[in-house]
Amino acid sequence: MEEDILQVVKYSKVLEKVEEQVDAELNKQLKEEDFEVLREKRLEALKKAHKQKQEWLSKGHGEYREIPSEKDFFSEVKESKNVVCHFYKDSTFRCKILDKHLSILAKKHVETKFLKLNAEKAPFLTERLGIKVIPTLALLIDGKTKDFVVGFTDLGNTDEFSTEMLEWRLGCAGVINYSGKLMEPPTQTKKSATKFTKVEKKTIRGRGYDSDTDSEDD
Missing domain, CATH: 1.20.5 (Single alpha-helices involved in coiled-coils or other helix-helix interfaces)
Structure with a gap:
């Protein structure tokens, strides 16, 4: 057992x-x-x-390109969800400053198309978009202008703003995929920090395409 x-x-x-x-x-x-x-x-x-x-x-993303005419603007915007277009003049020095930063950001943010258009060759657009200051960046999402960066006021009001500052400003508009903090801009130098103006995200209503180009921000 x-x-x-x-x-x-x-x-x-x-x-x-x-x-x-x-x-x-x-x-x-x-x-x-x-x-x-x-x-x-x-x-x-x-x-x-x-x-x-x-x-x-x-579709031309990944590089900062110049388009020759208004007609090209409409076709370029139509095929891409996010577009940054720099309205410039050869005679305006600050446009060249933007060129440098936009060239860097175009490679970094492939999700967005970065273009430039000579404002003097785009009278209809500059009138339609109400562009009065050069340089002006038109920020477009789904074919509609959502915001503008006019001159350097939103970038610390200085010619010496950083690429990170411009990246943050574009992020505020939602035209790029921004991984930083939108509630505060990147660290500024003492010189530019005193001139910084807080940016509020805004939407331009009633405009399918918008553009400004009569006077210069000198």
């Missing part, structure tokens, strides 16, 4: 050990399957992101 009991106890322990091994194996398989699922999702996301980037590049 005692031997039978011992056999049962021994058998029970063996069963427990087998069950533990089975459970461990199942958990291992589940973890491996979960990892594989996550890996596949990650690969799919990377493929999708790569495809999107290639699509943007095919």
